[in-house]
Amino acid sequence: MKETHFYVNEETGTPVFVFRWEPDRDTPLRGVVQIAHGMAEHAFRYKRLAERLTARGYIVYANDHRGHGRTAAHVNDLGYPGPDGFAGMTDDMIELGRRIREEREGLPLYLVGHSMGSFLSQKVMYRAPQLYEGVALIGTNGPKGAILKAGILLAKILVARSGDRARSTFLSHTALGSFNRPFRPNRTEFDWLSTDEAEVDKFVKDPLCGFICTTGFFKDFFIHLSDIHQKRHMRSIPKDLPVLLLAGDKDPVGGQGKGVRRLAALYRKLGLEQVDCKLYENKRHEILNEVNREEVMEDLISWLEASRGVSKAPAAF
Numbered sequence: 001m002k003e004t005h006f007y008v009n010e011e012t013g014t015p016v017f018v019f020r021w022e023p024d025r026d027t028p029l030r031g032v033v034q035i036a037h038g039m040a041e042h043a044f045r046y047k048r049l050a051e052r053l054t055a056r057g058y059i060v061y062a063n064d065h066r067g068h069g070r071t072a073a074h075v076n077d078l079g080y081p082g083p084d085g086f087a088g089m090t091d092d093m094i095e096l097g098r099r100i101r102e103e104r105e106g107l108p109l110y111l112v113g114h115s116m117g118s119f120l121s122q123k124v125m126y127r128a129p130q131l132y133e134g135v136a137l138i139g140t141n142g143p144k145g146a147i148l149k150a151g152i153l154l155a156k157i158l159v160a161r162s163g164d165r166a167r168s169t170f171l172s173h174t175a176l177g178s179f180n181r182p183f184r185p186n187r188t189e190f191d192w193l194s195t196d197e198a199e200v201d202k203f204v205k206d207p208l209c210g211f212i213c214t215t216g217f218f219k220d221f222f223i224h225l226s227d228i229h230q231k232r233h234m235r236s237i238p239k240d241l242p243v244l245l246l247a248g249d250k251d252p253v254g255g256q257g258k259g260v261r262r263l264a265a266l267y268r269k270l271g272l273e274q275v276d277c278k279l280y281e282n283k284r285h286e287i288l289n290e291v292n293r294e295e296v297m298e299d300l301i302s303w304l305e306a307s308r309g310v311s312k313a314p315a316a317f
Contacts, residue, residue, distance in 0.1 A: 036117030164216025248283030
């Protein structure tokens with residue numbers, strides 16, 4: 001596998017760091033996968049997935065979102081995506097998708113979003129669906145309703161009081177604080193991520209992971225979550241866009257699988273023709289870093305192949 005990197009928006013806006021992983025020269029090319037990582041982590045954590053995908057003939061691109069990884073200009077910028085940061089993150093993903101289309105003309109392109117990246121991907125699904133042959137949402141959820149309205153109001157108050165760059169342990173606890181409760185007694189603050197303790201420890205020790213995000217981040221995130229599930233947006237998703245949802249059935253982000261199932265049902269109700277959903281028993285949030293990650297990666301690849309018309313999707317779907 002060959003690893004290179006570059007920036008998008010280098011001349012016109014916020015420079016966004018992008019990894020590019022390519023198969024060895026003798027590997028036939030089958031497609032391209034664009035990865036959108038989650039909150040308080042970074043794109044390099046997906047190198048293991050990239051190794052599996054490139055071995056199967058897929059070129060992989062993954063950018064560090066604004067306020068994350070190498071896109072953050074300084075450690076103090078981690079968790080601060082800038083004004084209208086989530087709109088900017090979505091724009092960055094679309095711009096990267098367009099560049100990939102130019103570089104890899106003729107190859108099918110798929111978008112894979114994890115956690116926060118899955119919520120960004122849900123917006124891309126109605127803003128620029130023409131770029132992609134399919135979208136996979138991992139560790140995601142559907143509409144949250146009234147609780148989001150309260151979160152938006154609270155975040156706006158804190159932004160007005162402290163500014164949008166203030167670190168907010170209160171908002172972080174409000175958004176994430178309950179996630180660890182089902183896994184007491186807790187070994188770390190991030191037990192909810194995976195049953196694989198070694199993978200959790202890697203996250204805890206990574207200086208680019210687990211940081212407290214800013215008031216501006218949470219305000220924009222809550223508004224984004226409210227916006228993506230507006231009916232007028234969801235109805236504009238193309239009916240023939242293949243969608244895959246994968247999650248652990250103990251993932252608190254997806255309501256222990258209930259929210260994931262509801263989102264899949266909502267997509268089907270809206271008329272989407274190819275919606276596949278799979279929950280992994282007793283697995284938590286980061287299923288790509290779970291003890292059964294080999295199974296998860298193979299399921300993802302099987303879906304990619306099925307979307308290309310090469311093979312049938314796994315029966316478990």
